[in-house]
Amino acid sequence: xxxxxxxxxxxxxxxxTKWQKIWEDEHTFKARDDSSRPKKYVLEMFPYPSxxxxxxxxxxxxxxxxxxxxxxxxxxxxxxxxxxxxFGLPAENAAIKHNTQAGAWTHxxxxxxxxxxxxxxxSYDYDRMFATCxxxxxxxxxxxFLKMWEKGLAYRATSPVNWCPSCNTxxxxxxxxxGKCWRCHSVPEKRELSQWYLKITDYAQELLDDLDxxxxxxxxxxxxxxxWIGRSEGAEIDFALVAEDGVTPTDRLITVFTTRPDTLYGxxxxxxxxxxxxxxxxxxxxxxxxAFLELKKSxxxxxxxxxxxxxxxxHGVFSxxxxxxxxxxxxxxxxxxxxxxxxxGTGAVMGVPCGDQRDFEFARKYGLPIPPIIAEKDDxxxxxxxxxxxxxxxxxxxxxxxxxxxxxIQSGPFTGMLGGKHSPAVDAIIDYLGERxxxxxxxxxxxxDWLISRQRYxxxxxxxxxxxxxxxxxxxxxxxxxxxxxxxxxxxGETLAEYAPFYETTCPVCGKPAKRITDTMDTFTCxxxxxxxxxxxxxxxxxxxxxxxxxxxxxxxxxxxIEHAILHLLYSRFWTKVMRDLGMIDLDEPFINLLxxxxxxxxxGDTMSKSKGNVVPPSSVIxxxxxxxxxxxxxxxxxxxxxxxxDEEVVAGANRFIKRAWRTVWGLANSADSSADLNPAKLxxxxxxxxxxLNEMGIKCTADFDRYQFNTSISAVMELVNDASKYLVDTPxxxxxxxxxxxxxxxxxxxxxxxxxxxxxxxxxxxxxxxxSIYDEPWPxxxxxxxxxxxxxxxxQIKGKVRGRAMVPADATNAxxxxxxxxxxxNQLVGKDIKKVIVVPGRLVNIVAI
RNA sequence: GGGGGCGUGGCGGAAUUGGCAUACGCAUCGGUCUUAAAAACCGAGGCCGCAAGGAUUGUGGGUUCGAGUCCCACCGCCCCCACCA
Numbered sequence: 054x055x056x057x058x059x060x061x062x063x064x065x066x067x068x069x070t071k072w073q074k075i076w077e078d079e080h081t082f083k084a085r086d087d088s089s090r091p092k093k094y095v096l097e098m099f100p101y102p103s104x105x106x107x108x109x110x111x112x113x114x115x116x117x118x119x120x121x122x123x124x125x126x127x128x129x130x131x132x133x134x135x136x137x138x139x140f141g142l143p144a145e146n147a148a149i150k151h152n153t154q155a156g157a158w159t160h161x162x163x164x165x166x167x168x169x170x171x172x173x174x175x176s177y178d179y180d181r182m183f184a185t186c187x188x189x190x191x192x193x194x195x196x197x198f199l200k201m202w203e204k205g206l207a208y209r210a211t212s213p214v215n216w217c218p219s220c221n222t223x224x225x226x227x228x229x230x231x232g233k234c235w236r237c238h239s240v241p242e243k244r245e246l247s248q249w250y251l252k253i254t255d256y257a258q259e260l261l262d263d264l265d266x267x268x269x270x271x272x273x274x275x276x277x278x279x280x281w282i283g284r285s286e287g288a289e290i291d292f293a294l295v296a297e298d299g300v301t302p303t304d305r306l307i308t309v310f311t312t313r314p315d316t317l318y319g320x321x322x323x324x325x326x327x328x329x330x331x332x333x334x335x336x337x338x339x340x341x342x343x344a345f346l347e348l349k350k351s352x353x354x355x356x357x358x359x360x361x362x363x364x365x366x367x368h369g370v371f372s373x374x375x376x377x378x379x380x381x382x383x384x385x386x387x388x389x390x391x392x393x394x395x396x397x398g399t400g401a402v403m404g405v406p407c408g409d410q411r412d413f414e415f416a417r418k419y420g421l422p423i424p425p426i427i428a429e430k431d432d433x434x435x436x437x438x439x440x441x442x443x444x445x446x447x448x449x450x451x452x453x454x455x456x457x458x459x460x461x462i463q464s465g466p467f468t469g470m471l472g473g474k475h476s477p478a479v480d481a482i483i484d485y486l487g488e489r490x491x492x493x494x495x496x497x498x499x500x501x502d503w504l505i506s507r508q509r510y511x512x513x514x515x516x517x518x519x520x521x522x523x524x525x526x527x528x529x530x531x532x533x534x535x536x537x538x539x540x541x542x543x544x545x546g547e548t549l550a551e552y553a554p555f556y557e558t559t560c561p562v563c564g565k566p567a568k569r570i571t572d573t574m575d576t577f578t579c580x581x582x583x584x585x586x587x588x589x590x591x592x593x594x595x596x597x598x599x600x601x602x603x604x605x606x607x608x609x610x611x612x613x614x615i616e617h618a619i620l621h622l623l624y625s626r627f628w629t630k631v632m633r634d635l636g637m638i639d640l641d642e643p644f645i646n647l648l649x650x651x652x653x654x655x656x657x658g659d660t661m662s663k664s665k666g667n668v669v670p671p672s673s674v675i676x677x678x679x680x681x682x683x684x685x686x687x688x689x690x691x692x693x694x695x696x697x698x699x700d701e702e703v704v705a706g707a708n709r710f711i712k713r714a715w716r717t718v719w720g721l722a723n724s725a726d727s728s729a730d731l732n733p734a735k736l737x738x739x740x741x742x743x744x745x746x747l748n749e750m751g752i753k754c755t756a757d758f759d760r761y762q763f764n765t766s767i768s769a770v771m772e773l774v775n776d777a778s779k780y781l782v783d784t785p786x787x788x789x790x791x792x793x794x795x796x797x798x799x800x801x802x803x804x805x806x807x808x809x810x811x812x813x814x815x816x817x818x819x820x821x822x823x824x825x826s827i828y829d830e831p832w833p834x835x836x837x838x839x840x841x842x843x844x845x846x847x848x849x850q851i852k853g854k855v856r857g858r859a860m861v862p863a864d865a866t867n868a869x870x871x872x873x874x875x876x877x878x879x880n881q882l883v884g885k886d887i888k889k890v891i892v893v894p895g896r897l898v899n900i901v902a903i
Numbered sequence: 904g905g906g907g908g909c910g911u912g913g914c915g916g917a918a919u920u921g922g923c924a925u926a927c928g929c930a931u932c933g934g935u936c937u938u939a940a941a942a943a944c945c946g947a948g949g950c951c952g953c954a955a956g957g958a959u960u961g962u963g964g965g966u967u968c969g970a971g972u973c974c975c976a977c978c979g980c981c982c983c984c985a986c987c988a
Contacts, residue, residue: 273907273983280906280984287988311988324988365986392986402988410904411986499987618983689928691915696981702929703915710928713943756919765917768927775927782944848923853969855923891968896922901968 060719061819063712065679069811073171081826082121082176086604088130094605095121095133096584098613098621101576102162102184103143106169108653108661108687108699109614111671115684115808116650116693116763117612118175122807123758124609125176126832132605134587135170135177137163139184140191141576142220142236145511145543152544155511159186169671173680174810176828181590185513185579190586192534193596194578195516197628199527200635202517206252209525213328213395214248214504215241222508223248225575226501227281227620235620243353249506249515249572253627257282257498260626269646271694277618283499286475287312288483289399290492292323292376295384302377307331310398310497313405314486315478316457318444318464319426321416322404323376323385324369326393327352329400335372335387344370345389352391367392367415379491380465380482381444390415398497407449408457422448427472429459438462439469503624505575510541510549512573520560520567528569529561535569549573580621581628584608584643602638607645615649622647648761651696653687658698669699681809682708688763688808711812714774714801720781721798722820726791733839739780740790745842746776747797751835754804763808770804777801795821800833848897849874856881859898867892874898 076082097117100110114135121133137159144155151158163184170177183190201207215224219239223246228235253260261282264275291306307323325332327349336342348370369390378385392411393402406416406423416423424447428435438446441463458473467485470478486492506515514535516528528535538555541547549555549571560567582596589601613621622644629643654660655667662668674683686707691697736744750773757766777797780789799821806813806827817827841863847870849857859877861870870892875882878900885902892898 271907276907277983283984283987285987309988313988367986390986392988394987397987405988409988411988414986497987499984615982689915695916697915700915700929706929709943716943764915765927768917771927778944846923850922850969853922853967858923889968891922893922893969897969899922899968 060716063715068815069680072811072814073174082178083180084132084178085130090128090130092605093124093129093131094608095131095610096608099136099138101138101141102159102166104162105165106671108669112653112687113612113650114175115687119807120610121176122828125828133177134181136182137184138580139186140512140579142509145509148543154539156539172675181587183590188534188536191513194513195533195535199516202527209247209249211247213243214246216244217241223504225504248504250502250504253503254500256627256630257500263642271649274618278623281619285312285497288314288492289495290486295375299375307376307401308399309401309403311403314482315472315476316405316408317380317482319405319407319424320378320403321422321424323387324390324393324402324404326395326400327389327391328395332389335374339373341371341373369415369419408454410454413454425449426462426464427457427459428462442468505578506572507575509573513579515570515572515574517570518558518567522565523560523562526560526562577620577624581624606640607643610646611644612648648693650693654696654698656698674704678704678708681812682711685711685808689767692764693761711809717774717778718798718801718816719820721777721794724786724789725795725798727795729792731792731796736790739784740793743776743780744793745840746773748835748840751800751833752840774801803833845895849878850897850899851878851881852901853899870898
């Protein structure tokens with residue numbers, strides 16, 4: 054650069070330290086509740102403080118911070134809070150291992166993480182920061198539990214649950230991932246235990262329906278939730294139990310759930326799961342009992358991992374009893390089979406071996422008949438049996454079940470009807486059963502109630518007391534919070550259940566000695582409403598004021614990992630709806646727009662983990678290059694929702710760019726004349742070109758930013774910096790336009806400021822001479838008209854192939870374009886017959902000639 | 904088995920409604936500066952060909968003046984759920 058004027062070196066560490074202090078001292082990013090500006094709530098999923106922040110956090114928060122800072126420049130009052138999901142097992146395990154307190158360990162980690170957040174320059178309103186282990190917070194989690202208890206949404210029940218032997222606690226269904234504990238990956242055992250639940254199933258239909266209104270959510274997350282909720286339409290059908298004599302029907306009914314009532318004629322046996330109390334009752338004292346008990350025992354010892362998967366061989370035993378098929382009136386044997394689930398549907402299934410592969414395999418193994426009752430028209434069976442209403446063919450020689458679509462055969466009065474899911478035959482048979490009161494249309498969900506009790510110390514205590522006289526009694530509201538004692542001797546293996554000062558109490562109803570519930574709540578209860586608390590974090594009268602939540606909610610931009618697609622994001626939606634129904638808020642859904650960022654993997658594409666020793670700590674980038682380089686590199690390397698592999702070269706490249714942009718802005722600033730007015734009409738030559746590019750790239754940068762496409766938004770600024778740099782090299786100083794230089798420098802700084810905030814503030818003040826924060830400046834505006842050039846190059850195609858180019862005035866008419874194109878391609882059109890000409894103004898002319 | 908998504912240079916990736924494929928960056932190779940290196944700056948190619956030129960968005964077909972983009976089939980990859988009746 055020919056400039057004589059001084060350009061200071063870019064000293065990232067000095068600049069970043071300086072601005073971090075200024076932002077902190079001046080509370081630059083405090084969210085004002087009483088602002089007249091429109092609000093925007095930008096939120097990143099808060100971290101679990103298991104140590105310092107890692108690259109995944111850095112990426113998550115860099116995305117959110119860019120959004121928050123830009124929203125502010127767009128004129129919004131921005132709420133951008135941060136806190137800690139601080140309860141959980143790692144703290145307890147660390148405390149046991151190092152013989153310290155879980156709270157102390159957690160607070161040490163939180164302090165370190167906060168320091169890293171500040172070192173990254175994230176624009177949080179730190180005054181709103183809290184941790185879920187603060188009693189001022191978890192008190193209101195207990196409050197919510199009691200409200201749910203009052204409404205019947207919290208309850209205690211005994212049922213087979215997933216017990217993790219390594220974590221020594223039960224797990225929610227959602228926390229058994231691939232048949233393993235989501236946290237420690239050990240295989241849970243089934244245990245019959247008395248546990249506490251939240252009745253999320255009451256909201257199954259609404260949780261499903263409202264997904265449609267979440268237009269700002271990624272499709273795959275919504276699909277995962279739909280899948281998990283798992284709505285199935287079908288029918289319940291009552292089968293009469295046959296007396297022990299094997300022939301006399303009794304009044305006792307056993308109900309099944311099926312999505313395919315149209316296959317009822319093909320039902321040749323009846324199934325119960327080994328855990329079924331009814332099954333145990335039916336075989337009690339009979340010759341079939343020993344085999345049944347053996348099967349039941351074998352299931353207990355098979356892990357859920359092994360019991361899952363259709364490859365596993367099915368096992369079953371005959372119960373010695375029968376039920377009556379309500380359509381045929383014929384008795385069918387009741388079998389007990391290990392592929393039947395106790396907790397789906399009614400826990401009883403009708404076996405339809407011709408159409409269901411599982412039933413088919415079971416029938417083959419145990420020699421049960423496989424009557425065909427449905428066939429495609431091209432199936433020989435169809436020709437043979439299409440008019441047959443009685444069961445003629447009672448077995449088949451197939452080697453697998455047939456696709457269960459087609460026409461009913463040998464199915465009584467329904468023979469000939471089209472069968473299949475949602476088919477006429479389904480409706481007809483449901484109607485038929487309904488008229489006789491032995492069947493009805495029904496809907497089933499796969500979603501189970503949320504098991505929230507954990508037999509662990511470091512969590513929010515369930516605010517209930519068990520009294521031998523009065524049963525389960527809620528802790529009175531005025532006694533909240535039930536404080537978690539902080540002085541347990543975890544190292545010596547002490548638990549809440551053994552800690553008398555905690556559990557010894559008196560019954561609030563009868564006053565007699567009673568025992569507190571010593572289970573704590575799943576940490577996901579704490580993270581299900583923290584976004585509401587940020588709206589009003591210091592409220593000591595209620596969890597949050599309705600006015601504050603009305604003002605700030607919903608979360609306009611929620612950013613976090615895809616691994617929460619089901620767990621956290623489903624629980625939070627549920628909690629929001631519960632709070633709404635309690636009259637606390639007027640909100641159906643908490644998160645308006647959701648962005649799930651991809652993972653940061655190592656250079657080989659492996660996930661980073663301590664055990665693999667391939668973790669790249671944020672400090673290893675911040676120290677040599679600075680936070681701004683790191684933020685830029687993370688956002689530039691790939692689209693936000695995609696995984697990327699860590700690449701040191703990209704960081705070096707980002708640092709090269711940030712330094713080049715620094716020099717370019719200084720170069721422009723040194724040529725700037727801030728007193729002159731910018732008059733675009735007067736610009737010519739290189740200055741006019743730069744002005745046009747400023748508008749073109751400004752529009753692209755802004756549009757891509759608005760789509761959260763930070764990588765291409767950044768590339769637009771890079772192009773502008775490249776052009777500006779060329780302008781400084783190619784245009785002698787006395788020919789540069791001072792007003793233009795000032796404007797371009799300003800806009801480059803502004804457009805990069807959400808991503809490289811310290812860099813931007815420093816240039817804004819030191820190079821451009823502004824006072825006040827750049828985040829009080831409006832986002833620059835650009836004019837699409839000014840992005841157009843007077844002459845444009847169009848492509849000349851002949852039959853769709855590029856055959857030449859032509860420079861034409863931007864406002865040329867279609868006829869002029871056609872003429873220019875014909876002139877440009879004249880020598881290739883000689884002797885050809887022009888059939889048709891397609892003109893796309895400003896882009897191309899396609900001449901169809903033969 | 905059910906659901907969601909994806910295939911573009913050596914690499915990360917770009918390409919509003921179908922309209923110049925490979926923007927931007929990394930790596931590579933030249934050059935300037937330097938005693939030298941680094942940094943910085945300027946430039947080049949990207950597959951085939953010495954070249955003019957041609958080919959090219961997983962494969963095959965279709966629609967269209969024109970397809971990375973739309974439709975059909977196939978191949979390959981990723982993610983989620985799953986003995987859910």
